Amino acid sequence: xxxxxxxxxxxxxxxxxxxxxxxxxxxxxxxxxxxxxxxxxxxxxxxxxxxxxxxxxxxxxxxxxxxxxxxxxxxxxxxxxxxxxxxxxxxxxxxxxxxxxxxxxxxxxxxxxxxxxxxxxxxxxxxxxxxxxxxxxxxxxxxxxxxxxxxxxxxxxxxxxxxxxxxxxxxxxxxxxxxxxxxxxxx
Amino acid sequence: xxxxxxxxxxxxxxxxxxxxxxxxxxxxxxxxxxxxxxxxxxxxxxxxxxxxxxxxxxxxxxxxxxxxxxxxxxxxxxxxxxxxxxxxxxxxxxxxxxxxxxxxxxxxxxxxxxxxxxxxxxxxxxxxxxxxxxxxxxxxxxxxxxxxxxxxxxxxxxxxxxxxxxxxxxxxxxxxxxxxxxxxxxx
DNA sequence: AATTTCATGTAACCAGTTACATGATTCA
DNA sequence: TGAATCATGTAACTGGTTACATGAAATT
Numbered sequence: 534x535x536x537x538x539x540x541x542x543x544x545x546x547x548x549x550x551x552x553x554x555x556x557x558x559x560x561x562x563x564x565x566x567x568x569x570x571x572x573x574x575x576x577x578x579x580x581x582x583x584x585x586x587x588x589x590x591x592x593x594x595x596x597x598x599x600x601x602x603x604x605x606x607x608x609x610x611x612x613x614x615x616x617x618x619x620x621x622x623x624x625x626x627x628x629x630x631x632x633x634x635x636x637x638x639x640x641x642x643x644x645x646x647x648x649x650x651x652x653x654x655x656x657x658x659x660x661x662x663x664x665x666x667x668x669x670x671x672x673x674x675x676x677x678x679x680x681x682x683x684x685x686x687x688x689x690x691x692x693x694x695x696x697x698x699x700x701x702x703x704x705x706x707x708x709x710x711x712x713x714x715x716x717x718x719x720x
Numbered sequence: 721x722x723x724x725x726x727x728x729x730x731x732x733x734x735x736x737x738x739x740x741x742x743x744x745x746x747x748x749x750x751x752x753x754x755x756x757x758x759x760x761x762x763x764x765x766x767x768x769x770x771x772x773x774x775x776x777x778x779x780x781x782x783x784x785x786x787x788x789x790x791x792x793x794x795x796x797x798x799x800x801x802x803x804x805x806x807x808x809x810x811x812x813x814x815x816x817x818x819x820x821x822x823x824x825x826x827x828x829x830x831x832x833x834x835x836x837x838x839x840x841x842x843x844x845x846x847x848x849x850x851x852x853x854x855x856x857x858x859x860x861x862x863x864x865x866x867x868x869x870x871x872x873x874x875x876x877x878x879x880x881x882x883x884x885x886x887x888x889x890x891x892x893x894x895x896x897x898x899x900x901x902x903x904x905x906x907x
Numbered sequence: 908a909a910t911t912t913c914a915t916g917t918a919a920c921c922a923g924t925t926a927c928a929t930g931a932t933t934c935a
Numbered sequence: 936t937g938a939a940t941c942a943t944g945t946a947a948c949t950g951g952t953t954a955c956a957t958g959a960a961a962t963t
Binding site: 566567569570572631632638639641642643644645646650653671674687688689690691693694695696697698700701703704705707708712715716 | 759819825829830831832858861875876877880883884887888891894895899902
């Protein structure tokens with residue numbers, strides 16, 4: 534009955550897997566890199582680390598134990614690594630794209646050191662096909678909105694906003710296919 | 721010290737402004753239209769309506785009072801309308817784009833019936849310029865990631881994911897400029 | 908008669924936000 | 936000496952999620 538991990542927790546596991554670090558270091562990453570787009574501050578990071586440690590996915594080792602300013606360096610446990618790998622290699626579903634698109638990209642960002650090249654390519658293909666399906670849905674909605682417009686007294690900003698939604702998914706599919714090509718040619 | 725409204729609350733105000741509706745109707749909108757990308761279910765909608773009513777932004781009128789199945793139709797109060805208009809005409813900031821991009825698009829979706837054409841155009845221009853600034857930041861980060869790659873033992877999926885972030889903001893800026901052009905030619 | 912839809916809500920839970928607290932260390 | 940940085944955390948609040956509860960009306 535594994536509790537599902539939050540995006541923040543997965544981001545922390547991913548970062549710690551790249552290199553064991555302290556809570557403070559993790560705060561810095563969110564403050565100073567584009568990872569910050571996933572938000573987060575000490576008030577969420579430290580409790581998340583505590584949860585992950587309690588569940589045995591992380592292990593915090595005290596460094597500079599004697600000194601007056603100790604710090605805890607977190608490492609993945611084997612269970613933590615396993616969870617990360619499972620997460621990274623799960624298929625991309627429509628729901629992922631609709632409700633948790635940023636999580637999909639987070640997964641991709643950490644895949645490089647978690648799974649093999651084939652798995653990364655499969656992931657990108659799944660993004661492309663699922664996004665195509667979504668686009669069909671969205672375009673249908675866009676058409677019905679256009680038809681309901683007849684008497685255009687106000688600006689159709691609602692439909693135009695949907696237009697952005699469509700553009701944004703098109704750009705995701707394009708990116709996935711482009712990246713896939715790059716990975717194949719650099720093999 | 722006006723409490724800031726949540727995205728859901730603003731979405732509800734926007735929908736109710738278009739047409740007075742019941743809580744049930746609002747649930748249906750989220751279930752059946754692309755508005756559902758903003759999530760939400762009865763468990764959040766009804767409490768949100770209650771909050772908004774308590775604060776005087778909404779007024780719920782009981783319809784079919786005598787019958788066995790009454791329902792409450794919500795309307796905006798004048799304060800509610802004023803708040804919506806203020807929200808819609810606020811400038812677009814960098815932070816909006818970073819932390820609350822979906823809210824920016826939500827605002828745009830409702831602008832048509834809240835502010836005049838000039839205000840809509842200004843809004844789109846602001847999106848374009850703020851996005852350009854963000855892109856500069858992101859590209860700088862992308863370059864430093866490329867330089868740190870030298871020894872390419874694993875796939876650089878982290879940098880590639882940032883590549884998507886960049887593409888996605890590029891597509892936002894493109895959409896804003898394209899839409900602006902459309903609005904100007906259809907004047 | 909049974910199922911689905913209409914219609915409204917409540918309650919427990921959970922995680923993120925903000926703000927605060929503490930104290931050592933380094934730097935100006 | 937005073938400010939910024941290192942380093943770790945706690946506590947209150949808040950709003951969304953899930954699941955549940957209720958019952959009338961319409962549909963099959």
